[in-house]
Amino acid sequence: MAAELHVxxxxxxxxxxxxxxxxxxxxxxxxxxxVMPGHQPLLGVLESGPVTIRTSDGGxxxxxxxxxxxxxxxxxxxxxxxxxxxxxxxxxxxxERELExxxxxxxxxxxxxxxxxxxxxxxx
Amino acid sequence: MGAQLxxxxxxxxxxxxxxxxxxxxxxxxASRVVKAxxxxxxxxxxxxxxxxxxxxxxxxxNTKHPLTTEAENPARAAVLLxxxxxxxxxxxxxxxxKAAEQLTERLEREGKQVDTYIVGRRGxxxxxxxxxxxxxxxxxFTDEPTYADAKKVAAPLxxxxxxxxxxxxxxxxxIVFTEFVSMMTQTALDARLLPLRLDExxxxxxxxxxxxxLYDFEPSAEDVLDALLPRYVESRIYNALLQSAASKHAxxxxxxxxxxxxxxxxxxxxxxxxxxxRQAEITQEISEIVGGASALADATAGSDR
Numbered sequence: 402m403a404a405e406l407h408v409x410x411x412x413x414x415x416x417x418x419x420x421x422x423x424x425x426x427x428x429x430x431x432x433x434x435x436v437m438p439g440h441q442p443l444l445g446v447l448e449s450g451p452v453t454i455r456t457s458d459g460g461x462x463x464x465x466x467x468x469x470x471x472x473x474x475x476x477x478x479x480x481x482x483x484x485x486x487x488x489x490x491x492x493x494x495x496x497e498r499e500l501e502x503x504x505x506x507x508x509x510x511x512x513x514x515x516x517x518x519x520x521x522x523x524x525x
Numbered sequence: 526m527g528a529q530l531x532x533x534x535x536x537x538x539x540x541x542x543x544x545x546x547x548x549x550x551x552x553x554x555a556s557r558v559v560k561a562x563x564x565x566x567x568x569x570x571x572x573x574x575x576x577x578x579x580x581x582x583x584x585x586x587n588t589k590h591p592l593t594t595e596a597e598n599p600a601r602a603a604v605l606l607x608x609x610x611x612x613x614x615x616x617x618x619x620x621x622x623k624a625a626e627q628l629t630e631r632l633e634r635e636g637k638q639v640d641t642y643i644v645g646r647r648g649x650x651x652x653x654x655x656x657x658x659x660x661x662x663x664x665x666f667t668d669e670p671t672y673a674d675a676k677k678v679a680a681p682l683x684x685x686x687x688x689x690x691x692x693x694x695x696x697x698x699x700i701v702f703t704e705f706v707s708m709m710t711q712t713a714l715d716a717r718l719l720p721l722r723l724d725e726x727x728x729x730x731x732x733x734x735x736x737x738x739l740y741d742f743e744p745s746a747e748d749v750l751d752a753l754l755p756r757y758v759e760s761r762i763y764n765a766l767l768q769s770a771a772s773k774h775a776x777x778x779x780x781x782x783x784x785x786x787x788x789x790x791x792x793x794x795x796x797x798x799x800x801x802x803r804q805a806e807i808t809q810e811i812s813e814i815v816g817g818a819s820a821l822a823d824a825t826a827g828s829d830r
Contacts, residue, residue: 411570413672413763431744444581445743446752470753472578474738479574483672483756 404438405457406476410464412485418462424455425478427471434471442474449513451488451521452480463488465521467514491522527806533799537792544788550613551781554774557668558708561771564669565705568767572760576726579757581740582750583723590747591687592754593721596696601638603660603685603695604629605678605718607702607765608645609667609773617703617711617776618647621769624713625701632699640685640695644678644766670770675763682762683755686719696720698758702765703772709779711772718761721754 408425410418425436428450436443447469454462469482496518503511583593606625608618625648629639643649643662652659661681666674688694698719703711742749 409570409574411574413568413571413675413760414564415567416570429743430748434743442738442740443743444578444740444749446749470575470578470749470756471743472574472581472740474581474740479577481571481574481578481756483676 404476406436406438406440406473406478408454408478408480410452410454410466410480410485411482413483417464417482417485418454418487420462421457422454422462422478423457424453425480426453427466427480428452429471436471436473436478438476440473444472445470447471447480447482449517451517452485463521465491465518467517486518486521488521491518493519493522496522527802530799530802530806533795533802537795537799540788540791540795544785544792547781547784547788551778551785554778554781557774558771558778561669561767561774562705565764565767565771568672568760568764572764575753575757575760579721579726579753580723582742582746582753583726590750590754592683592719592758593723595720596690599635599637599696600690601640601695602632602697602699603640603642603682604632604715605642605682605698605700605762606644606648607667607700607769608643608648608651609769610646610664611668612647613780614773614776615780617773618645618651620713621701621703622648622651624715628699628701628715637697642678642682644769667766667773668770670763670766672759672763675759675766678766679755679759679762683758700762700765702769703776705768705771705775708775711775718758721757 405421405423406425408418408420408422409416423437427434427436428448429445430448431445434443434445447466449467450465452464452466454464456462464485464487466480466482467484469480469485472479472481496515500512500515500519503509503515604625606621608621612618625641629641632639640660641652641658642660643652644664645667646664649659649662649664663674663678682698685693685695686698690696697717699715700718701713701715703713705711
């Protein structure tokens, strides 16, 4: 497919990833959403979850995103997140440790964060 | 060595040691300015996209939100003052504090009660010394603020603005910070953060009059705005924190540079004085020797006769 969309994945303190893609799948508060080129302008609230970007050269980029927004217009898609990490940046062992700790302390948010990180890192 | 010369030598030694310290501090501050500037630049994409999104919701729907509605009779305002934890930065902190005091005075003239929130040990110390009330204060991160710090600062402020004025909430939020204009210029300024004027935000986002598309909101415009506005406030506070940090380092660099220059000048003057003292001492010694010798010669000449 010739059509592609330009994706900017930005965290509060840095630009995490930017490039061309053919499909972006993200989780909004009302469910998973897939955005392809030519989608209607969209502005949504993201849940903590993995974001999958299918790049135009056939590769896949997976990122763990915690809270933020997705906005799409004119074949430009921006993913804004307070915290965002690419799957190869995630330290699996550290995330596992975090998960253990969060479970022990009953911290639901931290547990969810660690789970998302692990899922993003392992589905790569 | 004469007493005077020794005193000069000692002072030169001590000023040289001070100069080394100020020179080191200048260099540290210079490297931190660059780092802080880089952080400001790194946070810009997020802030820009967020501003765009806020504009999109603001113009694309008629949603009302406590963070965008002007109170009819604003009775209470919050002032967030950003200072630094450490001094040695010239007039950096006193300028910020002065700006906050002017703003407070203006708000009080308008009949509003002012709650003060402070970031940075310097500002806290200033207010505590004068026994003024501080609603809340944060210290310990002003040199290198992170986004988590900005969230920590923003949370009670957003909570206060969402509360009713009768229950101790505020109607307006002002922020006083030091804008980083350039390496040489930093200006303390105040800005009204809340309630948000959506039209102003819109102007900031698209100065070329670009038309924003009609967005689909997921799940709904209200929910998006609900989630978006606190993030926007956080990102503005984060940006202000970063600019203040950069300004503080630039101010420190300048203050330390002039301290180093002054120390160099002082060393020069003292060396001149020390040289003069040494020369005077030598001259005195010579004249004493000559005097002594001629006295001796006179004495021997007298006994010969």
